[in-house]
Amino acid sequence: MSTSTLAPPPHIVARGICVDFTVAGRVNRVLNDVSLSVPKGGFVSIIGPSGCGKSTLLTVLAGLLPPTVGDVSVAGVSPIEAVRQRRIGIVFQEATLLPWKNALDNVALLMEVAHAGRGSDEIRQRAADMLRLVGLEHAAQKRPAQLSGGMRQRVSIARALALDPEVLMMDEPFGALDAITREEMCEFLLEIWERTKKTIVFVTHSIDEAAFLSREVIVMAANPARIIEATPIDLPYPRNEHSYSAPEFARATSRLRRLLKEGHREAVAA
Amino acid sequence: MTAAINDEAASVPAGIDAAARRGAYARGAFARLMPPLALFAGVVVAWEAVSRLFNLPEFVLPPPTAIIAVLFAQQRDLAYAAYVTAREVLWGFLLSAVIGAAVALVIARFAAFGRALYPLVVLFQNVPKVALAPLFILWFGFDLAPKVVLIVVIAFFPVAINMLVGLQTVDANLIALMRSVGASRNEILLRIQIPNSLPYLMAGLKVAVTLAVIGAIVGEFAGAQAGLGYVIQFASTQMQTSLVFAALVEVSLLGMLFYYIIEWLERRYIDWMPNAG
Numbered sequence: 222m223s224t225s226t227l228a229p230p231p232h233i234v235a236r237g238i239c240v241d242f243t244v245a246g247r248v249n250r251v252l253n254d255v256s257l258s259v260p261k262g263g264f265v266s267i268i269g270p271s272g273c274g275k276s277t278l279l280t281v282l283a284g285l286l287p288p289t290v291g292d293v294s295v296a297g298v299s300p301i302e303a304v305r306q307r308r309i310g311i312v313f314q315e316a317t318l319l320p321w322k323n324a325l326d327n328v329a330l331l332m333e334v335a336h337a338g339r340g341s342d343e344i345r346q347r348a349a350d351m352l353r354l355v356g357l358e359h360a361a362q363k364r365p366a367q368l369s370g371g372m373r374q375r376v377s378i379a380r381a382l383a384l385d386p387e388v389l390m391m392d393e394p395f396g397a398l399d400a401i402t403r404e405e406m407c408e409f410l411l412e413i414w415e416r417t418k419k420t421i422v423f424v425t426h427s428i429d430e431a432a433f434l435s436r437e438v439i440v441m442a443a444n445p446a447r448i449i450e451a452t453p454i455d456l457p458y459p460r461n462e463h464s465y466s467a468p469e470f471a472r473a474t475s476r477l478r479r480l481l482k483e484g485h486r487e488a489v490a491a
Numbered sequence: 492m493t494a495a496i497n498d499e500a501a502s503v504p505a506g507i508d509a510a511a512r513r514g515a516y517a518r519g520a521f522a523r524l525m526p527p528l529a530l531f532a533g534v535v536v537a538w539e540a541v542s543r544l545f546n547l548p549e550f551v552l553p554p555p556t557a558i559i560a561v562l563f564a565q566q567r568d569l570a571y572a573a574y575v576t577a578r579e580v581l582w583g584f585l586l587s588a589v590i591g592a593a594v595a596l597v598i599a600r601f602a603a604f605g606r607a608l609y610p611l612v613v614l615f616q617n618v619p620k621v622a623l624a625p626l627f628i629l630w631f632g633f634d635l636a637p638k639v640v641l642i643v644v645i646a647f648f649p650v651a652i653n654m655l656v657g658l659q660t661v662d663a664n665l666i667a668l669m670r671s672v673g674a675s676r677n678e679i680l681l682r683i684q685i686p687n688s689l690p691y692l693m694a695g696l697k698v699a700v701t702l703a704v705i706g707a708i709v710g711e712f713a714g715a716q717a718g719l720g721y722v723i724q725f726a727s728t729q730m731q732t733s734l735v736f737a738a739l740v741e742v743s744l745l746g747m748l749f750y751y752i753i754e755w756l757e758r759r760y761i762d763w764m765p766n767a768g
Binding site for chain 1: 662664665667668669671672673674678682683686687763
């Protein structure tokens with residue numbers, strides 16, 4: 222299912238992914254024959270109801286979980302190899318920061334492990350640069366408890382970007398934030414994306430978020446977990462708060478809503 | 492108690508000057524201390540009144556004034572007894588902390604060995620250890636050693652179990668991130684798990700220090716030549732009930748002193764507790 226409307230070479234390709242979880246002797250298929258392709262520098266969202274396997278799909282793409290069946294390649298290599306080569310940065314729903322370290326040290330954490338040979342000055346400089354990129358240079362000395370939810374998630378994004386990955390895998394990163402902060406973070410993420418040219422895979426259950434951010438939205442359904450459609454979003458970049466009132470945005474969200482409802486009805490009927 | 496203190500700390504805005512925070516804390520401490528002190532004074536006055544009103548014999552229930560009189564009259568003997576007991580508590584507690592932390596680290600770091608060790612630790616925890624006190628006297632004599640051993644077998648468990656929980660309740664996603672950049676298990680233990688376990692360890696130490704005082708007194712009951720437990724036992728056989736209470740007062744003060752030292756250390760060095768933020 223090659224779905225890109227533009228022509229850049231695919232950066233992430235998944236073919237025929239199945240994932241089975243065995244719980245108490247019973248095999249549960251949480252992902253069934255999922256294929257997708259994400260172009261280099263693309264912004265693809267994966268949307269679907271709870272339990273449709275969208276987060277599982279992301280963990281497979283991010284090399285955290287090997288698929289039971291199927292092939293995945295990220296930048297031409299397996300996800301596990303891509304992780305080893307630091308081509309993949311991950312952001313989770315929770316910021317997963319260390320509460321005893323300040324923002325700067327949290328951003329430096331993974332670099333300190335990955336580049337154990339490099340000088341600490343160099344690492345801290347890079348961490349400070351990343352904090353500036355996410356607009357938190359003033360909060361370098363603050364601990365997570367002193368930061369708002371949105372700021373904590375910015376630190377988490379800075380930590381992921383610090384290792385300069387080609388791909389950013391984000392699992393409902395703004396899911397725990399309030400509505401206004403969410404919209405701010407979406408605009409902020411697009412800015413980062415335009416500046417850094419990363420390939421971004423973004424899991425969400427928010428239709429507006431998916432439509433606002435993405436070049437393409439992959440719509441999933443549950444029972445059985447599968448992809449219904451990959452929908453291109455024809456909303457011009459750069460996008461900002463005015464994009465929400467653009468007719469293209471309304472068209473995209475109503476199409477996504479219809480697809481999600483169809484998927485839901487089929488699941489209920491089955 | 493702890494929660495109240497943490498609420499107080501949390502209500503102070505972040506980034507405030509440290510001296511101002513200490514000042515606010517001192518004022519808060521006064522407000523917090525008033526109700527328990529007033530209640531305590533009320534109980535003491537009622538006690539005094541009851542023992543005078545009903546003319547209770549002093550060997551049954553001495554009035555607080557009689558206890559205070561003994562506290563002053565025998566202060567040198569009591570001070571020496573307190574020193575002996577404090578030394579037992581201190582050594583026993585320190586060894587409990589070290590051994591408890593070591594057991595937790597071994598179980599967390601070496602999974603296979605941990606699976607073998609953990610049930611044995613739990614089994615051992617269910618031996619009534621007070622019953623071991625006569626054995627320890629038999630093996631280690633009447634001095635410091637049997638009390639320290641008894642304290643360790645009583646008090647290492649809460650340290651070990653609390654720290655183990657702290658080592659194991661680490662966000663799985665964080666571990667995944669660390670692994671993704673090639674962190675070794677030792678690195679994850681050192682950078683993530685051990686710091687994460689420290690607030691839990693402190694909670695275990697607070698329980699352990701209370702148990703350590705009990706262990707010292709029970710150890711002295713089983714056989715001793717000095718110490719507050721020894722004084723309590725000796726005085727009760729002599730019907731010197733005022734002296735029993737005087738020694739009890741010193742035991743309680745000793746326990747509180749150790750407890751608040753740990754709480755002070757906790758507040759001073761481990762200020763990222765989830766409920767303190």
